[in-house]
Structure formats: C-alpha cells, structure tokens
Amino acid sequence: MLTTVSNEMQPKNPNYRPTMRNVADLAGVGIKTVSRVMNNEPNVSEATRERVLKATRQLNYQLDMAAGSLKRTDRKTMSIGLLLPNVANPFSSEINRAIEDIFNARGIAVFAASLDDDAAREASLITAFLGRRVDGLILTPIAANQAYLIPEHSRDLPMVFIDREPRGIEADAVVTDNAEGARRAAAHLLARGHTRFAYLGDRFDIQTAQQRQNGFFTELEKAGIDTGLVPTFNGVIDEESARQIALGLINSAEPPTAIFSAQNIVTFGVLHALKETGKNHEIALVGFDDFLMADMLEPGVTVIAQHPGEIGRIAAERLLARIDGDEQPSKTYIVPSELIVRGSGEIPPAA
Amino acid sequence: MLTTVSNEMQPKNPNYRPTMRNVADLAGVGIKTVSRVMNNEPNVSEATRERVLKATRQLNYQLDMAAGSLKRTDRKTMSIGLLLPNVANPFSSEINRAIEDIFNARGIAVFAASLDDDAAREASLITAFLGRRVDGLILTPIAANQAYLIPEHSRDLPMVFIDREPRGIEADAVVTDNAEGARRAAAHLLARGHTRFAYLGDRFDIQTAQQRQNGFFTELEKAGIDTGLVPTFNGVIDEESARQIALGLINSAEPPTAIFSAQNIVTFGVLHALKETGKNHEIALVGFDDFLMADMLEPGVTVIAQHPGEIGRIAAERLLARIDGDEQPSKTYIVPSELIVRGSGEIPPAA
DNA sequence: ATGTTACCTGACATCGTTGTCAGGCGCAGT
DNA sequence: ACTGCGCCTGACAACGATGTCAGGTAACAT
CATH class of the missing domain: 1.10.260.40 (lambda repressor-like DNA-binding domains)
Known part of the structure; x- marks a missing residue:
C-alpha cells in the first residue's frame, strides 16, 4: 500500500x-x-x-492564493466585495469601473453583485462574500439597518458605504450632496419665474430619494410656494409609470410649467411623455442624474449630474486605506453634484 | 508550554x-x-x-469556503472570472448583469474585470483569476491567440468566449451575427436608393470590426458599388475622432448620402457632427449597437441592435453546463442582431 | 442468542501553503 | 583556533475544512 x-x-x-x-x-x-x-x-x-x-x-x-491565505497571519484573500444597485445601470457601472481600476492595480480582485433594492438579496450576498473571506466591502445599503447584517466578528471588516449612509453601524461613506443638488435645481427653475411645479421621485424608502425631495421642497418653500399643492409622486419605479404620470400631469387642467424628476429612469419616462405631447419646448424639466445623449435631445436636458467615477474612486481609496490599517474615526465624504445647463431647464413658464 | x-x-x-x-x-x-x-x-x-x-x-x-475547497475532491471554489471590454460600457454591463443573475442563483460569485482591449491586461487578469482557482471563465478575447494565455494544465478549465471567437484553443463561444447584421444595414440603405456611402469602424484588429466591414462591403458589391471608392475609416477609437471624420465627410465636395457607423461610440461622434451641421435630416445613418435614447433623437436613430442580455444568458448557461460536466464538443452560438427602424436610416438620398 | 444490516459518529490524515525554528556554513574579530 | 554573527536552508506543524475509515448502536432476521 x-x-x-x-x-x-x-x-x-x-x-x-x-x-x-x-x-x-x-x-x-x-x-x-x-x-x-x-x-x-x-x-x-x-x-x-x-x-x-x-x-x-x-x-x-x-x-494557490486560497491555500496561502489560509495559513498566512494576515489572512488576506486579496479580494473584496462590491454591492451595487445594479451593475447594468450606468451610475453603478461607472462606480464599478473606477473601483476596479484602483483594486486591480493592487492585485486585488473584485466580486461585484447587484442588489435590485432588495434587502433579502443584500443579506444573502453579504453572507456569500463573508464566506469567501473578502478583505473588505463596498456597498450601497438597502436594509433600514445594517447592524444585523454584519455578524459581530466581522464588525472590524473594512467597509465603505456608497451613495447612502450606513445605519446602525459605524463606517466610512461616500455620497452625493443630494439635498443640495435638488435645492439647486429648484433655485434654477424658480429663477426662471416658475411657480407651478411637479415632482416625480424614486422609491421613498431609499435614503437618497428622501434627501432629494427635502432639498427640492425646502427651496420652494423658501420662495413662498405651498409645497402641499405641488403634485408629488413617489415610488415611481420604472420608465413606463413615469411616462403615464407625466402624461396625466401634462394633460391636466392646470399643468405644471416645470417638472423635476429625481432619478434617471424617471427622467426618461418624462422625456417620452413630453415628446409625445409635443410639449418638450413648453414645459421645463430638470432631472437628477446625467445621462448619455442628454445634450443631443431637443432641447438638451438640464440635469443635476452626479460624479459616479469620483464616488467610486474615493470609496476605493478609503477602503484600501482601511485594509492597510488606517484607524482614524469613520467619516462621510460628500461629492458635490453639478448643475449642467442644456436647455430644458431654461424654458420660461408659459404666459 | x-x-x-x-x-x-x-x-x-x-x-x-x-x-x-x-x-x-x-x-x-x-x-x-x-x-x-x-x-x-x-x-x-x-x-x-x-x-x-x-x-x-x-x-x-x-x-470558510476557501478552506473547504482546498480539501474537497471537486476542488470547486464556487467562483468564476468574467473578462469584459469595459464594465462601464452599456454593452458589457448588460452582459455582466445577465451572467451575474444566473450564477448568483447557483451560489457562485463572479469576479468581473475590464480589459480595455489591452492584451497585457488580459494576460495578467487571467493569471490573477487562475491563481484564485476560479471554476470557470467567461471572456472577450483580445490577444491574437489565446493558447499561450492558458497554461496546459488549465486547458480543461471550463471557458466560454463572448463577442469574439477563440483562436488557438477549443472552447464554446457566443457571438452576434456581425457580418449578417452589417449586411442587413447595407441592404436597408441600398433599398432607399443610396449609392454614396461612408464607413466608420472600430479598431480593425478586433475580430468583430472586420466582420462588420466585410458584411457591409459584401452587400454593397453585390449591388454593383465599387467599394474601393467608399470612404472607409478604421481605427476610430473615440467619439471625438469620429466626429472630426464625420465633419470632414459632410463638408467634402461629394458628401456621402448614407453613413454606416460600426460601433456605439463611433455613432455618437457621427450624431454630433450631423447635428452641428444641421444635416441630421438629410444624410442617412445606420449604427451598429443600440443605445439608450436612440428613439428620442431627431430623427430617431436606426440601428442594428445586439442583444447583450441574451449573449450573457447563453454564455452563463453554457459555462454552468461545462462546470457541471458537460463534455459535448465545443460550439459557437450565434445571437442574431436586429434592425430597428427609427428614422435616420430611412432618409432617402438627396436629389 | 447470534449474525446481519443500516445508520450514526468521530479520529485522523490531508489539501497547498506559510510561520517557526533549529541547523549549517562562511567570515570577521580576538 | 575559537567564538559570534549573519545569511541560507529545510523539517515540521498548522491554517480550517473534507474524505476515509473504523467503531458503536439499534433493529431486524435467523
């Protein structure tokens, strides 16, 4: 034998x-x-x-890296987990790319996954990544509270939150100035003399959606507008429902003279409605999130642009620093949004 | 002690x-x-x-999955590697998403990375994935020959190629019918009576670019057009150079009446040039690759659409089958492209 | 009562690597 | 010639799990 x-x-x-x-x-x-x-x-x-x-x-x-990290004292697997709303969405995929570049340069591989705003998925993916002993996590939180997601023994796992701030756990975060961006959109429209607005927003249980609405409404109120009377639609989750809502608004007795759409997909729906009804040069529109071809439409679409590449870059650098042992107190990094003027937001209210 | x-x-x-x-x-x-x-x-x-x-x-x-797979007989790590041209590009990111969905459902995590059409990156990323003992690989090949990339002992690693067929190695592939799609674009323009064409293409060392050009030219020749006289630009790698080239064509003594752009980014450049010169309703355009908002432009942009989600889905299913032990001879799966008529491709030649 | 079978259960070696440690060698200092 | 030091080097245990295998128990047939 x-x-x-x-x-x-x-x-x-x-x-x-x-x-x-x-x-x-x-x-x-x-x-x-x-x-x-x-x-x-x-x-x-x-x-x-x-x-x-x-x-x-x-x-x-x-x-064999796996065998090595088993015995090695630092137990590093040279891999991290990345949880995004949806890797196919342009906002997410640009973040993805920026993060990938930084980690690849360090020989660290990236597990990416899409959450679809589903808390159950979030939990199961975090478990999957933890089971693979990733060295760190970058994630867009969904659950109301992340504390229960992370078992006690992993609390010191380097983690950076993006787009939304963590709740129930201490960690770095990198976010857009959502309220300020939306506020600026309102100010921009008010400056053109608008008084009749409409607001179409994302799922309201998402942190960023709330912040955008707050920012927008705060500015309107400051201008003396009764926001209780502003047609407000939350939970607009797809392009088609955004289109239907916009059509309803446009065809109503007292249509708004300016529309604010708080998210990419919502903006697309509104654009379709405006084009179909031929009102694209009459009703003003400002959208949150920039998108490809926004400058090629008639009129060009004025937007509050986020900077996903920048968000990704900062998040990646913070995570790397944490992995390398940085112990400074956790902090939220704010990436300013930017108003890009292209035409749709400069349409004056109809006489 | x-x-x-x-x-x-x-x-x-x-x-x-x-x-x-x-x-x-x-x-x-x-x-x-x-x-x-x-x-x-x-x-x-x-x-x-x-x-x-x-x-x-x-x-x-x-x-601890890593520790387990070390001893386990099948040695599966429950992870795969995915190499795409660029995770931030919509075509890639949709493939990414489709693949992720299928593997997540099976508890398999996906390492994704961008190649940027860089053969050196391809080599180093493949090495990195092999070192992590992935159970399989889905990739868009770049190097002229993949044989040297894969060490002999990994030849039986399940692998599926997407978008381009492998060379020097036997493996499944999932591709678009590039030549046929481009041929159809040519036929579509010829049917409108065009005789003066221009062709703008991607890097010619990329397999798909060659196939598209071949398909397009074959059909023109069949119609008796001397393709030697068709202004042809290859190696157009960014939007700005595409725009410059298109401007040159539009302002030339004998401008083309129909333009074919063989790739997304190239199409964007041409669109800008057409809009700037106000010729967007005079010169016909068909682009390869669909894109967001193509229906919202003036005129809508007629394209040969690929189906990245479908490509990703098939590739993922093939890889899973191989991982599960499927031993059938390798095969190339062709996902048909689709002509989407929106206006820009139906403009007749100017009198 | 005994043998047979089916089901549970844990000791132990092992996966491929890295950490620990002790040993061997050569060279400088005394 | 001897000690001490620095540099190389390999034997061995261990990382956290799974595969093998043998032993133990209960149930059933003989």
Missing part, C-alpha cells in the same frame, strides 16, 4: 496542477524555499532563486 | 472568527459531524443536527 499518491500524476498526466512540492523537487530545494521565492522574501541566494524560478516556468507553476 | 493556542481567544475576544472546532465543542460533537450538517449531508440524526445548528447560530458560525 502506498502512503502518498498525489505526486504520481506528475509526469504523464498533462493536466495536473503542479504544487510547491513539485517545484521544490524539480529545483532540488525545500518547499519553504520555493515559498520564499514566490513571495519575494529575502534570504534566498541568487543562484537558488534562479533555479526555483526556472522550475516554476518549466512547470508553469502558479501559487 | 502550550500546545495549541487558537481556542484561547474564544470567550473574551468579541471578534475572533469561530471555526468548526468551536462549534463542535459547543455542541458536544465531533468536528466531522458539524461538517456534515453544514453541507447537508445525510446520516446525521435530527437531534444532533438541531444541536449543531443551534451552536452555529449562537456563535454566528460561517463555513
């Missing part, structure tokens, strides 16, 4: 995976020396190093 | 990570029984199972 079999498959079988043992044998050194070479540790003579490297090339050897 | 220390941190320290040993001790069973429960293996009495589950809940225990 044989004691060990694993090395038997070495010479014949073309698709066995070489291990450190195989490299060590071929180079005629101890296994630990191979480890030292692979990890660029000191105290290996140049001659030995060369011999080992030659053997790794010959066998096409590659370190 | 103590023999083992690891369990010492158990009671006091709040952020140690419980291991199977801890759970086993708490439940008063052997470590292997915990393993059986965690993996839903049979041959555990209901009473014991309950006791173990209670202990896992008490300690908030979570299986």
Whole structure:
C-alpha cells in the first residue's frame, strides 16, 4: 500500500496542477524555499532563486492564493466585495469601473453583485462574500439597518458605504450632496419665474430619494410656494409609470410649467411623455442624474449630474486605506453634484 | 508550554472568527459531524443536527469556503472570472448583469474585470483569476491567440468566449451575427436608393470590426458599388475622432448620402457632427449597437441592435453546463442582431 | 442468542501553503 | 583556533475544512 499518491500524476498526466512540492523537487530545494521565492522574501541566494524560478516556468507553476491565505497571519484573500444597485445601470457601472481600476492595480480582485433594492438579496450576498473571506466591502445599503447584517466578528471588516449612509453601524461613506443638488435645481427653475411645479421621485424608502425631495421642497418653500399643492409622486419605479404620470400631469387642467424628476429612469419616462405631447419646448424639466445623449435631445436636458467615477474612486481609496490599517474615526465624504445647463431647464413658464 | 493556542481567544475576544472546532465543542460533537450538517449531508440524526445548528447560530458560525475547497475532491471554489471590454460600457454591463443573475442563483460569485482591449491586461487578469482557482471563465478575447494565455494544465478549465471567437484553443463561444447584421444595414440603405456611402469602424484588429466591414462591403458589391471608392475609416477609437471624420465627410465636395457607423461610440461622434451641421435630416445613418435614447433623437436613430442580455444568458448557461460536466464538443452560438427602424436610416438620398 | 444490516459518529490524515525554528556554513574579530 | 554573527536552508506543524475509515448502536432476521 502506498502512503502518498498525489505526486504520481506528475509526469504523464498533462493536466495536473503542479504544487510547491513539485517545484521544490524539480529545483532540488525545500518547499519553504520555493515559498520564499514566490513571495519575494529575502534570504534566498541568487543562484537558488534562479533555479526555483526556472522550475516554476518549466512547470508553469502558479501559487494557490486560497491555500496561502489560509495559513498566512494576515489572512488576506486579496479580494473584496462590491454591492451595487445594479451593475447594468450606468451610475453603478461607472462606480464599478473606477473601483476596479484602483483594486486591480493592487492585485486585488473584485466580486461585484447587484442588489435590485432588495434587502433579502443584500443579506444573502453579504453572507456569500463573508464566506469567501473578502478583505473588505463596498456597498450601497438597502436594509433600514445594517447592524444585523454584519455578524459581530466581522464588525472590524473594512467597509465603505456608497451613495447612502450606513445605519446602525459605524463606517466610512461616500455620497452625493443630494439635498443640495435638488435645492439647486429648484433655485434654477424658480429663477426662471416658475411657480407651478411637479415632482416625480424614486422609491421613498431609499435614503437618497428622501434627501432629494427635502432639498427640492425646502427651496420652494423658501420662495413662498405651498409645497402641499405641488403634485408629488413617489415610488415611481420604472420608465413606463413615469411616462403615464407625466402624461396625466401634462394633460391636466392646470399643468405644471416645470417638472423635476429625481432619478434617471424617471427622467426618461418624462422625456417620452413630453415628446409625445409635443410639449418638450413648453414645459421645463430638470432631472437628477446625467445621462448619455442628454445634450443631443431637443432641447438638451438640464440635469443635476452626479460624479459616479469620483464616488467610486474615493470609496476605493478609503477602503484600501482601511485594509492597510488606517484607524482614524469613520467619516462621510460628500461629492458635490453639478448643475449642467442644456436647455430644458431654461424654458420660461408659459404666459 | 502550550500546545495549541487558537481556542484561547474564544470567550473574551468579541471578534475572533469561530471555526468548526468551536462549534463542535459547543455542541458536544465531533468536528466531522458539524461538517456534515453544514453541507447537508445525510446520516446525521435530527437531534444532533438541531444541536449543531443551534451552536452555529449562537456563535454566528460561517463555513470558510476557501478552506473547504482546498480539501474537497471537486476542488470547486464556487467562483468564476468574467473578462469584459469595459464594465462601464452599456454593452458589457448588460452582459455582466445577465451572467451575474444566473450564477448568483447557483451560489457562485463572479469576479468581473475590464480589459480595455489591452492584451497585457488580459494576460495578467487571467493569471490573477487562475491563481484564485476560479471554476470557470467567461471572456472577450483580445490577444491574437489565446493558447499561450492558458497554461496546459488549465486547458480543461471550463471557458466560454463572448463577442469574439477563440483562436488557438477549443472552447464554446457566443457571438452576434456581425457580418449578417452589417449586411442587413447595407441592404436597408441600398433599398432607399443610396449609392454614396461612408464607413466608420472600430479598431480593425478586433475580430468583430472586420466582420462588420466585410458584411457591409459584401452587400454593397453585390449591388454593383465599387467599394474601393467608399470612404472607409478604421481605427476610430473615440467619439471625438469620429466626429472630426464625420465633419470632414459632410463638408467634402461629394458628401456621402448614407453613413454606416460600426460601433456605439463611433455613432455618437457621427450624431454630433450631423447635428452641428444641421444635416441630421438629410444624410442617412445606420449604427451598429443600440443605445439608450436612440428613439428620442431627431430623427430617431436606426440601428442594428445586439442583444447583450441574451449573449450573457447563453454564455452563463453554457459555462454552468461545462462546470457541471458537460463534455459535448465545443460550439459557437450565434445571437442574431436586429434592425430597428427609427428614422435616420430611412432618409432617402438627396436629389 | 447470534449474525446481519443500516445508520450514526468521530479520529485522523490531508489539501497547498506559510510561520517557526533549529541547523549549517562562511567570515570577521580576538 | 575559537567564538559570534549573519545569511541560507529545510523539517515540521498548522491554517480550517473534507474524505476515509473504523467503531458503536439499534433493529431486524435467523
């Protein structure tokens, strides 16, 4: 009876995976020396190093990171988890890209996943990432409280929240100045003399949606407008319902002269309604979130643009710092939004 | 002198990570029984199972997947690698989403990364994924030949290529009918009576770009047009250069009456040029790739639409089948493109 | 009572790597 | 010649899990 079999498959079988043992044998050194070479540790003579490297090339050897991190003291897996609203959405995908670039440069791989604003998904994905022992997490929180999501023993896992601030847990966050951006949209429309507004917003249980509405309404009130009378629609979750609502507004007895849409998809629906009814040059529109081709429409669409690339970049850098041991108190970073004037927001109220 | 220390941190320290040993001790069973429960293996009495589950809940225990896959016979890490041109590009990000959905449902996590049409990046990312022992790979190949990318011992790693077919290696592929789509665009324009064309394309070293040009030119030749005289621009890599080229064409002595742009970004540049010069209702345009808001422009933009979601879905299903042991000969799956008529492609040639 | 079978259960080796530690060698200082 | 130090080097245990295997118990047939 044989004691060990694993090395038997070495010479014949073309698709066995070489291990450190195989490299060590071929180079005629101890296994630990191979480890030292692979990890660029000191105290290996140049001659030995060369011999080992030659053997790794010959066998096409590659370190098994999982096995390594099991024993290594820092237990780093060189991977992080990224939880976004939806990787297919342009806002998310730009964040994704910015984050990827920074981590790739450091040899850290990124697990990305979409949440679809579903708290159950959030929980199961966090569990999945924790089970893979990621070194950190960047996420857009959904659940009302994240405390129960993160087991006690993972509270010190580096984490950065994006787009929305964490609740029930202490962590860095990177967000857009939602209220301020929406406030600026209101001010912009008020300056053109508008008095009859309509507001179409996202799911109201999402933090950012509330902030945008608050910002918008605050400014209207400051101008003496009774916001109780402003037609307000929350929970507009898809383009088609936004379109229907906008059509209703446009065709009503007293249509608004200015519409604010608080999110990308909502804006698309409103645009369709305006175009269909031919009112695109009569009713003003400002949308939250920039989008491709906004400048090519007739008229160009005035928006409050966020800077997803910047958000992603800052979040990635914060997470890296935390992973590297930064212990400063957690903080929220605010990325200012930007008003981009293109035409639709400068239409004056009809006489 | 103590023999083992690891369990010492158990009671006091709040952020140690419980291991199977801890759970086993708490439940008063052997470590292997915990393993059986965690993996839903049979041959555990209901009473014991309950006791173990209670202990896992008490300690908030979570299986370490990496450690498990090290010893497990199938060695599955429950993760795959996904290499896309650019996760921020809408075409890529929709593929990303479709793939993610299918793998998440199976508990498999997805590492995603962007290649930027850079062969060096391709090589280093593949190495990174291989080092993490992914169970499979979905990728958009860049290098002229993938054979050297994949070490011999990983040739049997399940792999599916998307958008472009593999070279130097046998594997499934899922692609758009690029030539046929471009051919259809040509036929569509020819049917409107056009005879003066211009062609703007992507980097010509990319497989899909060549196929599109071939398809387009083949159809023109069939109609008796001397394609040697058709102004043809390859290597148009960004919107601005596309715009410049289009401006040059529009302002030339004999401007084309119909333009075909073989890729998204190129189309955007051409659109800008047409709008600036006010020729958007005079010169016909068909673009490859659909995009958001294409129906909202004036005129709507006629395109050959690809179906990225469908491509992603098929690729994911093929990879899953391979991971599950499907051994059938590899095959290329073709996802038909679709001509979407919106106005810009139906403009007749100027008299 | 005994043998057979089916079901539970845990000790132990092991996956591929890194941390610890002790040993060997060469060279400078005395 | 001897000690001390610095540099290389490999044996061995261990990371947290799973596979193997043997032992133990209860139930049933003989």
